[in-house]
Amino acid sequence: MKRRSLLQGAAATGAAGLLALPSAARAAGPAGMPTYTYLRDALKMPLSYNPTGEFIFPCIRGVYDKISGARGRYYLYYAPHEKPGGICVAWANSLAGPFTEFTGNPVIDNVLPSTTVSHVSSPHVTWDAATRQFFLYYHGENTTTRVARSSDGLTFRDETPILSTRLVPGLTETSYARVFAHSGRYVMVYMGVLAGKRRIYHGWSPNGWDQWLFAQTPLINPEPDGLTDISGPSVVTRNNTTYVAYHGNDGRMRITEVGNAFNRETHLGVFHSPGPADNGRVAAPSFGTDGGVEYMFYEAGARLNARICIARAT
Numbered sequence: 001m002k003r004r005s006l007l008q009g010a011a012a013t014g015a016a017g018l019l020a021l022p023s024a025a026r027a028a029g030p031a032g033m034p035t036y037t038y039l040r041d042a043l044k045m046p047l048s049y050n051p052t053g054e055f056i057f058p059c060i061r062g063v064y065d066k067i068s069g070a071r072g073r074y075y076l077y078y079a080p081h082e083k084p085g086g087i088c089v090a091w092a093n094s095l096a097g098p099f100t101e102f103t104g105n106p107v108i109d110n111v112l113p114s115t116t117v118s119h120v121s122s123p124h125v126t127w128d129a130a131t132r133q134f135f136l137y138y139h140g141e142n143t144t145t146r147v148a149r150s151s152d153g154l155t156f157r158d159e160t161p162i163l164s165t166r167l168v169p170g171l172t173e174t175s176y177a178r179v180f181a182h183s184g185r186y187v188m189v190y191m192g193v194l195a196g197k198r199r200i201y202h203g204w205s206p207n208g209w210d211q212w213l214f215a216q217t218p219l220i221n222p223e224p225d226g227l228t229d230i231s232g233p234s235v236v237t238r239n240n241t242t243y244v245a246y247h248g249n250d251g252r253m254r255i256t257e258v259g260n261a262f263n264r265e266t267h268l269g270v271f272h273s274p275g276p277a278d279n280g281r282v283a284a285p286s287f288g289t290d291g292g293v294e295y296m297f298y299e300a301g302a303r304l305n306a307r308i309c310i311a312r313a314t
Contacts (some may be wrong), residue, residue, distance in 0.1 A: 031236075031243050031255050036296045036311035038277045041235040042076060043090060043308055044098050047298075049105040052082040057176065058120040058297040058308045060095065060288045061134075063153055066127050066276070071191070072100070074155050074288070076297065079138070084110045085119030085303050087138055089154060090198035095290035095312050108148060119142050122180040125153070128208055135163075135208060137188075138174035144192060147209070161212060163190065168201065168213050170194055176284070179208060180235045182242070183260060188212075189219065189244055190231040197222060198229035200246060202262055206230050220244060220256050224267040230254075232284035232299075245271065251281035274300070 029035065042058065051261035055078045064073040072091030076099050078088050086106030090099035110117050129133055134150045145163040148156035161209040166172045177190035184209035199221055203214035222230045227248040236243045236255070242262070245255045252273045257266040274282050279301040284298045294313035299306040 023071045029255075029271035031257065032246075032273070033236075033237060033255060033314035034294055035258075036272055036294075037314045038218075038275050038300075039312045041307055042096045042097050042099050042297060042310050043078075043101065047105075048103055049086060049088060049101070050080075050293075051084060051086065052080040054080055054082065054301075054305050055088075055308050056081045056299050056303075056306050057124070057284045058116060058286050058299070059124045060286050060295070060297045061125050061127065061153070062288065066132075066213075068150055069103070070153070074099075074290075075125070076308070077125050077136070079106075079123050080123040081119070081121050081305060081306075083119040085121040085140065086110070087120060087123045087156075089134065095288050095293075095295040095310070096312070102154065104154065106152055108136070108138065108156055108159070112140070112146075114159060114161075118143075120146075122176045126179055126181070130207070131156070135169050135179070137177045137179055139177070142175045145174055145177045161205065162210075162212060163188070163214065168192060168216055171201075173198075174201075175293070176231055176233070176249075178234055181208075181231040182237075183236065187235065189235055189263065191231040191233070192218070194218065198231050198249075200230055200233045200244060218266055219258060219262060220246065220267075222248065224265070225254055225269075234285050234287065236287065243268075245285050245287075247283035251283075253282055253285060272296070272298075272311075280307075 043076045059077040063070045066107040075095045076090045087108040088105040089102040092099045117140040123135045136148045143165045148159045150156040171192040173193035177187045186205045188203045199218040202219045205212045233244045233246040247253045252270045255271045283299040296311045300309040
């Protein structure tokens with residue numbers, strides 16, 4: 001399916017590495033995705049910063065090979081969804097967790113340098129090797145995706161809007177963005193709301209900070225999955241091609257092949273369903289590998305009552 005009319009966006013974002021899943025992983029699902037089994041909740045309650053009792057959109061990043069003086073080998077970023085939100089960090093020396101909350105949370109709140117918004121949420125952090133900085137993407141309001149940068153992964157600056165609904169006419173929301181290094185550039189996948197339905201869109205930049213271009217049509221639509229809404233996209237590379245993993249309004253996670261040129265839409269089906277600990281919904285996957293073992297961090301539970309969980313490939 002060849003499509004993509006473009007519009008340039010003026011501003012900035014960041015980058016992260018694509019997940020290349022090990023070939024040794026047991027092929028259990030579509031695209032050879034492994035079977036993930038719930039291990040534990042990532043965060044031990046009570047937390048110092050917990051204004052709404054719910055958290056969403058985990059992003060796991062290894063920092064041990066990027067900065068000195070890190071609090072742990074892995075940083076976990078997450079946020080409440082409800083007002084006022086707030087971008088939070090926790091850390092651990094193993095992806096198996098559990099994670100220790102940063103006492104300085106939130107590292108970004110809803111009082112931004114350029115404006116005050118009702119909430120900030122959906123953090124995604126990537127490492128930009130060219131500038132040796134972390135780029136943090138998040139939304140606030142739901143119509144605007146923003147980026148900030150940091151040298152230590154904890155103190156962020158240069159808050160900049162990079163994507164808004166005005167850059168993709170017809171959308172009423174542009175949020176839940178993740179950005180990945182891919183084929184010499186940076187690719188963003190995000191949720192856009194078109195005619196009341198949530199779809200997956202994408203854009204790209206040469207440096208992950210500015211010169212963004214955004215496709216004017218969806219990358220992935222919910223109808224071929226038999227759904228009305230899809231969200232929480234994450235890019236996965238394996239089998240010499242590229243996929244997007246995401247969740248649907250039925251509470252399950254699916255995977256679709258988009259190809260290395262992001263010009264396909266081959267729906268492959270469900271790769272992960274809620275287990276007994278997940279309260280009927282799994283969403284917003286973020287993947288990592290530690291000691292050759294694959295892990296998936298995800299939201300579990302109803303959208304406004306979710307918690308952050310860890311699953312391990314079995």
